[in-house]
Amino acid sequence: LAKTTQPISMDSYEGQEVNITCSHNNIATNDYITWYQQFPSQGPRFIIQGYKTKVTNEVASLFIPADRKSSTLSLPRVSLSDTAVYYCLVGDISNNNDMRFGAGTRLTVKP
Protein backbone atom coordinates (compact mmCIF):
# COMPACT_ATOMS: atom_id res chain seq x y z
CA LEU A 1 0.00 0.00 0.00
CA ALA A 2 1.66 3.19 -1.16
CA LYS A 3 1.80 5.80 1.59
CA THR A 4 1.49 9.44 0.64
CA THR A 5 3.07 12.52 2.14
CA GLN A 6 1.77 16.01 1.54
CA PRO A 7 2.40 19.39 3.13
CA ILE A 8 -0.01 19.97 5.98
CA SER A 9 -1.00 23.42 4.84
CA MET A 10 -0.40 26.03 2.16
CA ASP A 11 -1.39 29.65 1.76
CA SER A 12 -1.94 31.47 -1.49
CA TYR A 13 -3.59 34.59 -2.89
CA GLU A 14 -6.35 34.96 -5.38
CA GLY A 15 -5.23 34.69 -8.98
CA GLN A 16 -2.06 32.78 -8.22
CA GLU A 17 -1.16 29.32 -9.44
CA VAL A 18 -0.94 26.78 -6.66
CA ASN A 19 1.13 23.61 -6.84
CA ILE A 20 0.65 20.90 -4.23
CA THR A 21 3.14 18.06 -4.27
CA CYS A 22 2.52 14.57 -3.00
CA SER A 23 5.28 12.05 -2.33
CA HIS A 24 4.59 8.36 -2.86
CA ASN A 25 7.94 6.64 -2.90
CA ASN A 26 6.64 3.07 -2.90
CA ILE A 27 4.06 3.44 -5.61
CA ALA A 28 3.33 0.14 -7.35
CA THR A 29 3.17 -0.56 -11.07
CA ASN A 30 -0.63 -0.80 -11.13
CA ASP A 31 -1.23 2.25 -8.95
CA TYR A 32 -2.95 5.36 -10.19
CA ILE A 33 -2.76 8.78 -8.55
CA THR A 34 -6.01 10.52 -7.70
CA TRP A 35 -6.62 13.92 -6.16
CA TYR A 36 -9.74 14.93 -4.25
CA GLN A 37 -10.97 18.23 -2.86
CA GLN A 38 -12.99 18.46 0.32
CA PHE A 39 -14.90 21.37 1.78
CA PRO A 40 -15.98 21.35 5.45
CA SER A 41 -18.90 19.02 6.15
CA GLN A 42 -18.97 17.70 2.59
CA GLY A 43 -17.81 14.52 0.92
CA PRO A 44 -14.62 14.57 -1.15
CA ARG A 45 -14.95 15.68 -4.73
CA PHE A 46 -12.86 14.14 -7.50
CA ILE A 47 -10.44 16.56 -9.15
CA ILE A 48 -8.11 14.61 -11.38
CA GLN A 49 -6.48 11.25 -11.88
CA GLY A 50 -3.39 10.09 -13.73
CA TYR A 51 -0.85 7.37 -14.21
CA LYS A 52 2.16 9.11 -15.73
CA THR A 53 3.37 12.32 -17.40
CA LYS A 54 0.77 15.07 -17.50
CA VAL A 55 -2.98 15.11 -17.27
CA THR A 56 -5.13 18.20 -17.65
CA ASN A 57 -8.82 18.81 -17.27
CA GLU A 58 -11.00 21.86 -16.91
CA VAL A 59 -10.06 22.51 -13.30
CA ALA A 60 -6.50 21.29 -12.76
CA SER A 61 -3.36 19.69 -14.11
CA LEU A 62 -1.49 16.75 -12.70
CA PHE A 63 2.22 16.34 -13.28
CA ILE A 64 3.82 12.97 -12.71
CA PRO A 65 7.57 12.49 -13.26
CA ALA A 66 8.97 9.44 -14.96
CA ASP A 67 9.78 7.62 -11.70
CA ARG A 68 6.21 8.28 -10.43
CA LYS A 69 7.46 8.69 -6.87
CA SER A 70 5.73 12.02 -6.59
CA SER A 71 3.00 14.01 -8.24
CA THR A 72 2.03 17.66 -8.34
CA LEU A 73 -1.47 19.02 -8.49
CA SER A 74 -1.55 22.39 -10.18
CA LEU A 75 -4.49 24.75 -9.69
CA PRO A 76 -4.37 27.72 -12.07
CA ARG A 77 -5.51 31.13 -10.85
CA VAL A 78 -7.06 30.11 -7.57
CA SER A 79 -10.00 31.93 -6.05
CA LEU A 80 -11.31 32.17 -2.52
CA SER A 81 -13.64 29.27 -3.23
CA ASP A 82 -10.65 26.98 -3.74
CA THR A 83 -9.95 27.12 -0.02
CA ALA A 84 -10.29 23.46 0.95
CA VAL A 85 -8.40 20.34 1.90
CA TYR A 86 -6.77 18.48 -0.96
CA TYR A 87 -6.03 14.78 -0.74
CA CYS A 88 -3.70 12.67 -2.82
CA LEU A 89 -4.54 8.99 -3.06
CA VAL A 90 -2.40 6.32 -4.62
CA GLY A 91 -3.65 2.86 -5.35
CA ASP A 92 -4.76 0.25 -7.80
CA ILE A 93 -8.32 1.32 -8.48
CA SER A 94 -9.22 -2.22 -9.37
CA ASN A 95 -8.27 -3.24 -5.83
CA ASN A 96 -11.13 -2.43 -3.51
CA ASN A 97 -8.92 -2.27 -0.46
CA ASP A 98 -6.73 0.58 -1.52
CA MET A 99 -8.91 3.63 -0.93
CA ARG A 100 -7.27 5.12 2.14
CA PHE A 101 -6.74 8.81 2.63
CA GLY A 102 -3.60 10.50 3.83
CA ALA A 103 -3.51 13.63 5.94
CA GLY A 104 -4.25 16.01 3.09
CA THR A 105 -3.15 19.60 2.45
CA ARG A 106 -5.22 22.47 3.79
CA LEU A 107 -5.10 25.24 1.20
CA THR A 108 -6.10 28.72 2.26
CA VAL A 109 -6.61 31.29 -0.47
CA LYS A 110 -6.46 34.88 0.71
CA PRO A 111 -7.85 37.96 -0.97
Place this chain on the structure above:
Amino acid sequence: GAVVSQHPSWVICKSGTSVKIECRSLDFQATTMFWYRQFPKQSLMLMATSNEGSKATYEQGVEKDKFLINHASLTLSTLTVTSAHPEDSSFYICSARSPSRRVAVSTDTQYFGPGTRLTVL
Protein backbone atom coordinates in the same frame (compact mmCIF):
# COMPACT_ATOMS: atom_id res chain seq x y z
CA GLY B 1 -20.53 12.32 -12.99
CA ALA B 2 -22.27 9.63 -10.99
CA VAL B 3 -24.27 10.62 -7.92
CA VAL B 4 -24.16 9.09 -4.47
CA SER B 5 -26.64 10.17 -1.83
CA GLN B 6 -26.71 9.71 1.91
CA HIS B 7 -29.60 9.86 4.30
CA PRO B 8 -29.95 11.45 6.71
CA SER B 9 -27.59 14.37 6.21
CA TRP B 10 -27.49 14.88 9.95
CA VAL B 11 -28.86 13.09 13.00
CA ILE B 12 -28.89 13.69 16.72
CA CYS B 13 -29.58 10.77 19.01
CA LYS B 14 -29.41 9.81 22.64
CA SER B 15 -26.66 7.66 24.02
CA GLY B 16 -27.51 3.97 23.80
CA THR B 17 -29.72 4.19 20.76
CA SER B 18 -28.97 2.88 17.28
CA VAL B 19 -28.75 4.96 14.15
CA LYS B 20 -28.97 3.81 10.54
CA ILE B 21 -27.34 5.71 7.70
CA GLU B 22 -28.19 4.94 4.09
CA CYS B 23 -25.89 5.26 1.10
CA ARG B 24 -27.36 5.06 -2.37
CA SER B 25 -25.84 5.15 -5.82
CA LEU B 26 -28.49 6.99 -7.80
CA ASP B 27 -27.56 6.39 -11.41
CA PHE B 28 -25.23 3.43 -11.42
CA GLN B 29 -24.84 0.07 -9.83
CA ALA B 30 -22.13 -0.26 -7.22
CA THR B 31 -20.82 -3.68 -6.35
CA THR B 32 -18.50 -2.10 -3.82
CA MET B 33 -19.17 0.66 -1.32
CA PHE B 34 -16.84 2.12 1.28
CA TRP B 35 -17.63 3.67 4.64
CA TYR B 36 -15.43 6.34 6.17
CA ARG B 37 -15.46 8.27 9.41
CA GLN B 38 -14.01 11.74 9.78
CA PHE B 39 -13.41 13.63 13.00
CA PRO B 40 -12.99 17.42 13.02
CA LYS B 41 -9.79 18.66 11.42
CA GLN B 42 -8.77 15.10 10.54
CA SER B 43 -8.61 13.05 7.39
CA LEU B 44 -11.08 10.39 6.34
CA MET B 45 -10.56 7.04 7.99
CA LEU B 46 -11.68 3.96 6.12
CA MET B 47 -13.96 1.88 8.33
CA ALA B 48 -15.05 -0.93 6.06
CA THR B 49 -15.44 -2.13 2.51
CA SER B 50 -18.86 -3.42 1.59
CA ASN B 51 -19.46 -5.79 -1.28
CA GLU B 52 -22.95 -6.47 -2.53
CA GLY B 53 -24.27 -9.78 -1.31
CA SER B 54 -21.41 -10.58 1.03
CA LYS B 55 -20.10 -9.61 4.42
CA ALA B 56 -18.26 -6.36 4.82
CA THR B 57 -14.53 -6.27 5.38
CA TYR B 58 -13.66 -4.14 8.37
CA GLU B 59 -10.46 -2.24 8.95
CA GLN B 60 -8.37 -3.07 11.95
CA GLY B 61 -9.74 -1.51 15.10
CA VAL B 62 -13.28 -1.07 13.78
CA GLU B 63 -15.82 -3.11 15.72
CA LYS B 64 -18.00 -5.02 13.30
CA ASP B 65 -20.66 -5.66 15.95
CA LYS B 66 -20.96 -1.97 16.65
CA PHE B 67 -20.91 -0.74 13.08
CA LEU B 68 -23.23 -3.03 11.16
CA ILE B 69 -22.99 -2.79 7.41
CA ASN B 70 -25.49 -4.23 5.00
CA HIS B 71 -25.13 -4.09 1.23
CA ALA B 72 -28.24 -5.89 0.10
CA SER B 73 -28.52 -4.40 -3.36
CA LEU B 74 -26.32 -2.86 -6.02
CA THR B 75 -27.56 0.62 -5.17
CA LEU B 76 -27.90 0.61 -1.40
CA SER B 77 -25.60 0.10 1.54
CA THR B 78 -26.49 0.88 5.13
CA LEU B 79 -24.36 1.58 8.18
CA THR B 80 -25.97 1.07 11.56
CA VAL B 81 -24.22 2.48 14.59
CA THR B 82 -25.49 0.33 17.42
CA SER B 83 -25.68 1.53 21.03
CA ALA B 84 -24.21 4.84 20.05
CA HIS B 85 -22.12 6.80 22.52
CA PRO B 86 -20.83 10.37 22.43
CA GLU B 87 -17.44 9.20 21.15
CA ASP B 88 -19.22 7.88 18.04
CA SER B 89 -20.15 11.43 17.13
CA SER B 90 -18.49 12.03 13.80
CA PHE B 91 -18.97 12.73 10.11
CA TYR B 92 -19.70 9.50 8.25
CA ILE B 93 -19.06 9.39 4.51
CA CYS B 94 -19.77 6.63 2.04
CA SER B 95 -18.44 6.11 -1.44
CA ALA B 96 -19.46 3.83 -4.25
CA ARG B 97 -17.47 2.25 -7.00
CA SER B 98 -18.92 1.69 -10.41
CA PRO B 99 -17.83 -1.65 -11.80
CA SER B 100 -18.66 -0.90 -15.39
CA ARG B 101 -15.92 1.56 -16.04
CA ARG B 102 -12.30 0.93 -16.46
CA VAL B 103 -10.21 3.90 -15.54
CA ALA B 104 -9.33 6.28 -18.28
CA VAL B 105 -7.29 9.41 -18.08
CA SER B 106 -8.98 12.06 -15.92
CA THR B 107 -11.88 9.87 -14.85
CA ASP B 108 -12.56 8.09 -11.64
CA THR B 109 -14.66 5.16 -10.67
CA GLN B 110 -15.22 6.05 -7.01
CA TYR B 111 -17.89 8.54 -6.08
CA PHE B 112 -18.47 10.01 -2.62
CA GLY B 113 -21.67 10.83 -0.83
CA PRO B 114 -22.24 14.19 0.88
CA GLY B 115 -21.73 12.76 4.36
CA THR B 116 -23.87 12.32 7.48
CA ARG B 117 -23.18 14.27 10.64
CA LEU B 118 -23.94 12.12 13.71
CA THR B 119 -24.17 13.72 17.12
CA VAL B 120 -24.72 11.47 20.12
CA LEU B 121 -25.85 13.21 23.26
